[in-house]
Amino acid sequence: MNSTHLMSNYGTRALTLVRGAGSRVWDDQGKEYLDAISGIAVCGLGHCHPAVTAALTDQADTLVHCSNLFNIPNQQELGDKLSAICGLDNAFFCNSGTEANEAAIKLCRLHAHSKGIDNPEILVCEGAFHGRSLGALSATWGSKARNGFEPLLEGFTHVPYGDIPAIEAKASDRTVAIMLEPIQGEAGIVIPPAEYLDQLRSICDAKGWLLVFDEIQTGNGRTGSYFAFQQTRAKPDILTTAKGLGNGLPIGVCLASKEIADLMVAGSHGTTFGGNPLVSRAACAVIDTIQSEKLADRAKEMGGWLLEQFENQLGDLPQVVDIRGVGLMLAIELRGPCSELVAAAADTGLIINVTGDNSIRLLPPLNISDKDAQQLLDILCPLIQKWEAK
Ligand code: PLP
Secondary structure: OOOOOHHHHHHHOOEEEEEEEEEEEEEEEEEEEEEEEEHOOOOOEEEHHHHHHHHHHHHHHOOOOOOOOOOOHHHHHHHHHHHHHHOEEEEEOOHHHHHHHHHHHHHHHHHHOOOOOOOOOOEEEEEOOOOHHHHHHHOOOOOHHHHHOOOOOOOOEEOOOHHHHHHHHHHHEEEEEEOOOOOOOOOOOOOOOHHHHHHHHHHHHOOEEEEEEOOOOOOOOOOOOOHHHHHOOOOEEEEEHHHOOOEEEEEEEEEOOOHHOOOOOOOOOOOOOOOOOHHHHHHHHHHHHHOOHHHHHHHHHHHHHHHHHHHHHHHOOOOOOEEEOOOOOOEEEEOOOOHHHHHHHHHEEOOOEEEEEEEEOOOOOOOHHHHHHHHHHHHHHHHHHHHHHO
């Protein structure tokens, strides 16, 4: 079912998914799958959660869109909810994680210019993924995403992730911010050393730099708290999130402290669709559900259990390099490229993802049932054992 009229940037797509409910999806042949990636950390509440569907259908019947020239009560309510959760003052809503990061980068530049730094540098990390627009791509690491799109934007300096001394070595008097993922997602669920984020906060305070956390993937309950930074003492100056915020509706947000947010003035930034009545209503329902169903706690508990089970069943295999994760952001790193496991898992009714070539990435819905979690283990562990034996 590969159309000749689509660009080939996604390669060949093996499955055609036509329906979803909770942790399950079905293909066009009627085959059922357990979805252990939730649309890559998007459908944290599971597919077609009734609270989101109810909010969407009601709003679709009321007002889908109006321009940001007008007050949008749902957007204001969503801004209030996010501000109450993360402690930052003001939100800019857009349509994707990439756009949220563009807004963050633009805020860093406004901040630099307000301090008289004309040619600012933002420190970003090796392994980082921040998106594919030219700004976000320039902050992203790795030739796979970057090759062929040069010249990229100036003003980004990459430092090794988790390495505090490298910050000092690479910073200059033009450095204005550090931008990073609290846990790197696309790089294969890379968890930094325990005190890393707190140390970055101290460095930023001492130097007057902005600390920017990209919680596009780690946010919205995924790691066992609403935002991952809430498990540290490092509150960012700027925070971006997307993915799980809309449970499938395209929405992103850049939040900032008032002092930084106030650098945006009328006309300096904007978007047609961002935070429209429909997506804002959906995101409000998502947040309400994460909170009322205590899904961040559930992610913590279930993630801990799954890690333990994987460790018990796979920990001794020589081809298993590492089993790691925080909340329901899990990875099983194998000794070699293992992308063939994606098709093998799909054959047995399980959807997984491989990232960084050799890490199986698992991002199941935050509310995955005990039974489905057991099924995930029952399918995946034998597949890895078989891969090991080949
Ligand atoms: N930042 C992080 C940490 C991500 O994981 C992603 C997407 O995978 C992005 C940014 C880009 O988000 P989007 O694909 O919504 O533009």
